[in-house]
Amino acid sequence: MRPSASFLCACARERIYWGDVHGHTACSDGKGTVEEYLAHARDAAGLDFVIVTDHDFGNAPPWRMPAEVWLHTQDAADAFTVDGKFVAISGYEWTSQPKHWADAPRFYNHKNAYFPGRVPYLYNAKDARYASPDQLAAALWEVGGLAHNCHPSPGPEGADQWDYSAASALVIANSEIGPDVLWHEGKQYEPGTESAVRAFLDRGGRTGFVRGTDTHEGKPAARTAVLARELTREAVFEALRQRRCYAVSHARIGLDFRIDGHVMGEDTEIEGKPEIAVAVRGTDRIDEIAIVRDGAILRAVHPATERARLAFVDETFAGASCYYVRVTQADLDEHGNPSRAWSSPIWVRGKAAGSGRLRESAVSQ
Numbered sequence: 001m002r003p004s005a006s007f008l009c010a011c012a013r014e015r016i017y018w019g020d021v022h023g024h025t026a027c028s029d030g031k032g033t034v035e036e037y038l039a040h041a042r043d044a045a046g047l048d049f050v051i052v053t054d055h056d057f058g059n060a061p062p063w064r065m066p067a068e069v070w071l072h073t074q075d076a077a078d079a080f081t082v083d084g085k086f087v088a089i090s091g092y093e094w095t096s097q098p099k100h101w102a103d104a105p106r107f108y109n110h111k112n113a114y115f116p117g118r119v120p121y122l123y124n125a126k127d128a129r130y131a132s133p134d135q136l137a138a139a140l141w142e143v144g145g146l147a148h149n150c151h152p153s154p155g156p157e158g159a160d161q162w163d164y165s166a167a168s169a170l171v172i173a174n175s176e177i178g179p180d181v182l183w184h185e186g187k188q189y190e191p192g193t194e195s196a197v198r199a200f201l202d203r204g205g206r207t208g209f210v211r212g213t214d215t216h217e218g219k220p221a222a223r224t225a226v227l228a229r230e231l232t233r234e235a236v237f238e239a240l241r242q243r244r245c246y247a248v249s250h251a252r253i254g255l256d257f258r259i260d261g262h263v264m265g266e267d268t269e270i271e272g273k274p275e276i277a278v279a280v281r282g283t284d285r286i287d288e289i290a291i292v293r294d295g296a297i298l299r300a301v302h303p304a305t306e307r308a309r310l311a312f313v314d315e316t317f318a319g320a321s322c323y324y325v326r327v328t329q330a331d332l333d334e335h336g337n338p339s340r341a342w343s344s345p346i347w348v349r350g351k352a353a354g355s356g357r358l359r360e361s362a363v364s365q
Contacts (some may be wrong), residue, residue: 014227020047020220027069028054032218034076041220042086049087051200053112054123055095083232100308110150111160116237137168149175154192161202174208177247183336202295208243208344243344245338251339254281257325259346267347279309284331293323319350
């Protein structure tokens with residue numbers, strides 16, 4: 001059951017819609033047909049929207065996605081989309097690999113590209129016209145498309161993943177985020193995903209947060225929430241473009257994050273000190289709500305309730321900062337990882353120094 005959005009949007013203009021922004025079918029290196037993928041998203045997973053993102057090419061057949069497969073993917077997405085009930089979006093994973101740069105390898109990692117309407121062909125990572133993130137973003141801009149950074153890495157494979165201009169960030173609007181440490185089938189891994197994204201933000205980068213299952217089993221699940229006025233392809237795209245979105249690792253945690261009334265994804269200028277407000281509607285006991293400012297935890301509370309609010313004034317604000325919220329629940333997934341949620345950031349610039357005393361509360365609702 002998806003949580004009600006009424007507690008999040010006092011103006012009743014926006015609701016939470018749940019989706020998966022990254023997954024594969026047998027058209028690349030996954031299982032099942034595109035139709036089976038979309039049917040699972042709609043009927044089994046109960047998603048509001050889903051993006052199909054098969055690879056544009058790979059290391060094994062099909063080496064390059066045939067034109068007819070891309071056209072079929074778009075046909076299926078259009079056929080499954082019913083405004084107000086379910087939105088299917090056609091996309092692909094721009095699969096940049098260092099070996100394609102013979103003289104000076106670039107480690108751009110992968111990016112998912114997707115479209116609000118039909119386009120006749122892919123902007124392939126092996127095509128010299130679209131081989132860099134800036135080239136990809138320029139092509140997507142012309143057709144109203146968007147992209148996001150896939151599985152960010154702090155290691156060598158992600159060395160150049162953020163190498164694109166501020167203008168391209170209008171198109172490469174979001175990044176997948178996840179825990180720095182996770183368990184899988186009894187083994188602990190350290191992907192460093194949140195640290196990689198946080199380092200980009202600390203350097204002045206602009207990105208919102210999304211998440212996908214990256215399923216290769218044809219089983220998408222709720223990993224990205226968008227705050228949109230209605231369930232249409234246009235509204236979902238607008239929410240992703242404006243970074244009115246957040247990521248979860250497992251459970252459908254309801255999350256509202258505002259600073260001086262401005263919602264996640266906004267870049268705003270304020271007078272005085274930032275007034276931060278967080279509302280969480282969990283599905284289990286909330287172990288922690290952490291406010292991250294400029295790469296470090298500014299404040300953390302431990303409500304031990306399923307619903308909680310946190311409100312305070314950041315008296316140490318020094319004129320310009322980036323904030324986001326991370327929520328951790330007590331419940332665990334099948335591998336032993338706690339459910340988490342990460343809000344997209346809010347960027348704040350001060351008009352003038354303000355004053356006032358600290359106000360804070362973390363209470364159950």
